[in-house]
Amino acid sequence: xxxxxxxxxxxxxxxxxxxxxxxxxxxxxxxxxxxxxxxxxxxxxxxxxxxxxxxxxxxxxxxxxxxxxxxxxxxxxxxxxxxxxxxxxxxxxxxxxxxxxxxxxxxxxxxxxxxxxxxxxxxxxxxxxxxxxxxxxxxxxxxxxxxxxxxxxxxxxxxxxxxxxxxxxxxxxxxxxxxxxxxxxxxxxxxxxxxxxxxxxxxxxxxxxxxxxxxxxxxxxxxxxxxxxxxxxxxxxxxxxxxxxxxxxxxxxxxxxxxxxxxxxxxxxxxxxxxxxxxxxxxxxxxxxxxxxxxxxxxxxxxxxxxxxxxxxxxxxxxxxxxxxxxxxxxxxxxxxxxxxxxxxxxxxxxxxxxxxxxxxxxxxxxxxxxxxxxxxxxxxxxxxxxxxxxxxxxxxxxxxxxxxxxxxxxxxxxxxxxxxxxxxxxxxxxxxxxxxxxxxxxxxxxxxxxxxxxxxxxxxxxxxxxxxxxxxxxxxxxxxxxxxxxxxxxxxxxxxxxxxxxxxxxxxxxxxxxxxxxxxxxxxxxxxxxxxxxxxxxxxxxxxxxxxxxxxxxxxxxxxxxxxxxxxxxxxxxxxxxxxxxxxxxxxxxxxxxxxxxxxxxxxxxxxxxxxxxxxxxxxxxxxxxxxxxxxxxxxxxxxxxxx
Numbered sequence: 001x002x003x004x005x006x007x008x009x010x011x012x013x014x015x016x017x018x019x020x021x022x023x024x025x026x027x028x029x030x031x032x033x034x035x036x037x038x039x040x041x042x043x044x045x046x047x048x049x050x051x052x053x054x055x056x057x058x059x060x061x062x063x064x065x066x067x068x069x070x071x072x073x074x075x076x077x078x079x080x081x082x083x084x085x086x087x088x089x090x091x092x093x094x095x096x097x098x099x100x101x102x103x104x105x106x107x108x109x110x111x112x113x114x115x116x117x118x119x120x121x122x123x124x125x126x127x128x129x130x131x132x133x134x135x136x137x138x139x140x141x142x143x144x145x146x147x148x149x150x151x152x153x154x155x156x157x158x159x160x161x162x163x164x165x166x167x168x169x170x171x172x173x174x175x176x177x178x179x180x181x182x183x184x185x186x187x188x189x190x191x192x193x194x195x196x197x198x199x200x201x202x203x204x205x206x207x208x209x210x211x212x213x214x215x216x217x218x219x220x221x222x223x224x225x226x227x228x229x230x231x232x233x234x235x236x237x238x239x240x241x242x243x244x245x246x247x248x249x250x251x252x253x254x255x256x257x258x259x260x261x262x263x264x265x266x267x268x269x270x271x272x273x274x275x276x277x278x279x280x281x282x283x284x285x286x287x288x289x290x291x292x293x294x295x296x297x298x299x300x301x302x303x304x305x306x307x308x309x310x311x312x313x314x315x316x317x318x319x320x321x322x323x324x325x326x327x328x329x330x331x332x333x334x335x336x337x338x339x340x341x342x343x344x345x346x347x348x349x350x351x352x353x354x355x356x357x358x359x360x361x362x363x364x365x366x367x368x369x370x371x372x373x374x375x376x377x378x379x380x381x382x383x384x385x386x387x388x389x390x391x392x393x394x395x396x397x398x399x400x401x402x403x404x405x406x407x408x409x410x411x412x413x414x415x416x417x418x419x420x421x422x423x424x425x426x427x428x429x430x431x432x433x434x435x436x437x438x439x440x441x442x443x444x445x446x447x448x449x450x451x452x453x454x455x456x457x458x459x460x461x462x463x464x465x466x467x468x469x470x471x472x473x474x475x476x477x478x479x480x481x482x483x484x485x486x487x488x489x490x491x492x493x494x495x496x497x498x499x500x501x502x503x504x505x506x507x508x509x510x511x512x513x514x515x516x517x518x519x520x521x522x523x524x525x526x527x528x529x530x531x532x533x534x535x536x537x538x539x540x541x542x543x544x545x546x547x548x549x550x551x552x553x554x555x556x557x558x559x560x561x562x563x564x565x566x567x568x569x570x571x572x573x574x575x576x577x578x579x580x581x582x583x584x585x586x587x588x589x590x591x592x593x594x595x596x597x598x599x600x601x602x603x604x605x606x607x608x609x610x611x612x613x614x615x616x617x618x619x620x621x622x623x624x625x626x627x628x629x630x631x632x633x634x635x636x637x638x639x640x641x642x643x644x645x
Contacts, residue, residue, distance in 0.1 A: 023302065027120075027142035032112030036124055036140075042104045043128040046097070051133075051246045055193025056097035058129035060122045061300065062189065063091060066176065067155045069305040071147035072118035074155070075101060075315040077531035086531060087485050087524055088155035089411040089478070094196070098316075101125065105315050118315035119144035123301050130297075133192050135248030136290040141301060145309025148318050153490070156411070157479045162199040162263045163409055166272035168475070169265065176303060178296065184269055184278035185292035186300065191252040192245055194238040195262050197229035202409055203264050204229060209399035209408060209638070216267050218259030225262075234556045235415075241266070253283035316531065345624065349442075349464035354434035358446055358462075364426040365450040368419070373568045376451035377515025378419035383448035383622065384511065385413060386441070388498065389477045391627040393469035394440035396477075397423060397637040410477035415518065415558065420638075423447065427637050440637035441466035445623050452619075455514050457570030458612040463623060467631025470640050484521040484585045488594035491587065500621055506591055506600035507614035508622065513574040514567060516560040517584055519551035525586050526551060538589050540581030547584075563588070575605035 028035040046053045064074045067085060074085040075098065085091060086098075101121055108116045120142045131137040160172055173183040204225055207214040213222055228239050241262045242252040252266070256279050261267030269275040282289035310319050350357040368375045386396040389407060396413070397420065398406045407413060408420075423443055430438045442464045453459040482494055495505040526547055529536040535544055550561050563584050564574040574588070578601050583589030591597040604611035632641055 023141035023143045025139040025141055028112070028116060032108065032115045034111060035108060035116050035120075038107050038111060039104050039121060039124040040128045040132075042100065042107055043125055043132055046100045046103070047132050050097075052194060053097040053100055054129035054133055055189075055241075055245075056095065057100050058126045058189055058192070059095060060101070061126035061297065062186070063095060063155070063159060064119070064122050065300050065303045067158050068147065068151070068307070069303045070119050070123065070144055070301055071305065071307070071309065072122060072144075072312070072315060073147040073150040075118055075122075076147070076150040076318065077316045079317075079530070081489065082149060083152035083485065083487060083490060084150040084531075085152055085155040087483070088152045088159065089483065090155060090159035090161070092485075092524070101315055105312075109313065114311055114313065117144050117309075117311050118146045121315070126297070129192075130248050130293075133246060133248040135191070136294050138294045138298070141298065144304070146312040146315075146318075148308055148310065152483070152485070156483070160265065161409075161411065161474070161478070162195065162265050163202065163405065163474075164265045164268075165405065166268045166275045167403075168405065169268075170274065176300070178299060180274055181278050181292055182296040182299060184275050184282065185289060186296040187266060187269060188250070188252050188282065188289055188293055190241040190263070190266055191248050191250070193241050194245060195241055196235060197233050197237045197239070198235035198415075199263055200225065200229060200239075201231075201235060202414070205231060207264075208401065209406075214264065214267070216259055216261075216271050221258075221260040236557065250282055250286040250289045253279050253289065257283045345463035345465045347461040347463055350434075350438060354430070354437045356433060357430060357438050357442075357464075360429050360433060361426045361443060361446040362450045362454075364422065364429055365447055365454055368422045368425070369454050372419075373455075374516060375419040375422055376455055377511075377563075377567075378417065379422050380448045380451040380511055380514065381417060382419075382423070382444050383619070384508070385417060385477070385481060386444050387622050387625045389480050390469065390473070390629070391625045392441050392445065392466055392623055393627065393629070393631065394444060394466075394634070394637060395469040395472035397440055397444075398469070398472040398640070399638045404471060405474040406472040407474055407477040410474045410481065412477060412481035412483070415520070423637055427634075431635065436633055436635065439466050439631075439633050440468045443637070448619070451514075452511075452570050452615075455568060455570040457513070458616050460616045460620070463620070466626070468634040468637075468640075470630055470632065482587065484517065484587050485524065486587045486590070488590045488597045491590075492596060498622070498625060500618060502596055503600050503614055504618040504621060506597050507604065507611060508618040509588060509591060510572070510574055510604065510611055510615055512563040512585070512588055513570050513572070515563050516567060517563055518557060519555050519559045519561070520557035521585055522547065522551060522561075523553075523557065527553060536586065536589070538581055538583075538593055543580075543582040572604055572608040572611045575601050575611065579605050 043054065060074065064070055064072060067073060076084045077086065078084045101118065104121050104125060105118060123140050123142065127138060127140050160169060169183055170180055203214040203217065205213065225239065229237060239262060242255045244251040255261055256267060256270040261270065270279045312319055365376065382396060386392055386394060389395060396407045400406045400409065423440065426443050426447060427440060445462050445464065449460060449462050482491060491505055492502050525536040525539065527535065547561065551559060561584060564577045566573040577583055578589060578592040583592065592601045635641055
């Protein structure tokens with residue numbers, strides 16, 4: 001299955017040019033002739049206040065136009081029925097300076113109320129950010145409408161990661177009718193601004209899961225980054241994206257040519273032959289870079305989706321309520337998912353060829369429990385993160401290769417999943433006893449069951465007989481795995497696509513009966529729920545005080561807290577905590593907030609056996625998820641078997 005096909009259904013709706021709305025320069029010359037001047041004046045003030053803010057505003061055009069076209073959907077705040085794009089995985093803790101757009105809108109509404117769209121403000125402000133920092137100036141085409149809704153899922157599905165390589169980026173940009181030259185030129189937006197240590201930790205310490213730094217980093221620059229971002233750093237610390245971060249020039253390309261690119265997605269443009277020529281050209285010819293950049297920005301600004309729109313009065317909210325359409329992005333993928341019909345899964349599968357397989361796995365899990373109790377919760381999560389992405393095939397366990405971005409560094413997995421070494425230990429023990437017999441996919445299923453049983457939860461017979469995948473897809477994981485910010489409506493819809501009902505979803509969420517989670521996952525709940533600047537009102541006040549102490553605003557967001565009050569015991573305390581407003585994650589507490597799931601939370605909070613029974617049923621159904629694809633029995637769970645010549 002191609003790792004790039006998941007956004008295609010969305011892209012079928014993207015058009016370029018004038019087919020949806022007639023965009024043209026001077027659009028507001030008759031209705032708001034001062035519009036562009038007003039925008040530039042506000043941008044000048046923002047530049048004087050905080051130079052970095054202009055780089056942030058320029059990013060808006062990219063993050064808006066790539067998600068359902070240039071429609072200001074990314075400016076909409078969350079609502080009780082809609083998860084917007086501000087907290088999507090590529091935007092949270094990355095995009096900022098929304099207040100600059102608010103200031104522009106307020107100024108325009110005073111002069112020309114109800115005339116200038118927020119979508120056009122983004123286009124004008126992005127152009128001004130470039131011009132005011134020393135870059136080119138150009139005429140922008142205007143006349144867009146603002147969307148009535150937004151989609152966090154659509155943003156998660158489309159926006160590339162700072163870990164992306166040139167091959168991925170070329171393919172993504174091509175889907176928006178943007179050429180390789182456009183890609184390289186538009187990447188020059190990183191001529192201004194800063195990036196977080198979070199985005200480069202893997203480059204410095206574990207590139208392609210080697211435990212080593214990216215060899216493309218120039219040694220003296222790597223030493224500089226090591227000092228900026230040591231292993232114990234607050235990963236929100238920022239570094240300059242090039243050597244002249246407040247001047248829009250071609251220094252960015254000079255830095256790439258010398259191995260001093262900050263992000264992997266930047267440096268890869270020089271590493272890959274197909275893009276290297278443009279990097280070299282732009283590094284010596286600033287005017288050519290400026291010309292190509294303007295052409296790319298205009299083409300990107302033409303991206304539109306045929307959908308209803310309006311001129312918002314406030315860029316953060318739609319003028320009227322509108323339905324949040326179900327995203328089509330998973331539909332093609334889900335057509336390939338089957339339950340139980342591909343491989344012959346059955347209990348006792350290894351009884352004849354490796355009769356001690358299940359005992360061996362359980363013994364390894366017992367040792368892991370003694371070494372580090374938390375590791376069992378981590379192993380339990382592996383089944384969820386594996387089976388939901390192309391079925392239960394151990395694709396999750398594959399390390400990156402020079403030609404494949406695996407799932408370990410997917411946005412839902414990096415800094416979240418851990419304890420892969422426990423699976424390695426189980427595989428090593430099995431290979432000694434029964435070489436080439438037991439799949440890594442089955443190890444995940446057995447180990448997840450054992451994680452529950454060994455911490456006081458139910459035990460059950462598991463169906464086995466899976467094969468291991470030959471590849472993995474970071475993009476597929478980013479497209480499917482839910483965020484800790486998800487609400488119950490989104491989760492019900494997602495689980496239903498895998499033939500898992502609302503009861504299954506609530507029961508399986510009980511996997512959070514054991515384990516911990518990072519402050520990163522709850523900062524928005526504590527300080528800015530639904531972009532209100534206030535905490536989530538569903539959090540019980542004393543528990544909120546506890547969380548405020550654990551996760552103050554200046555905290556290292558990798559600090560962890562318990563997911564329930566008995567975090568090393570698998571029991572129904574998790575549901576009791578939800579009833580009392582003490583759920584750690586938004587995606588947990590929402591199960592009690594929403595009527596469709598509240599009854600199951602109440603039921604499981606008073607009936608532990610009922611919870612155990614429903615959890616086992618859900619785990620078995622999830623374990624049946626498969627995709628029709630070639631497979632093998634890996635010798636090492638981290639790599640596919642070498643091909644025989």
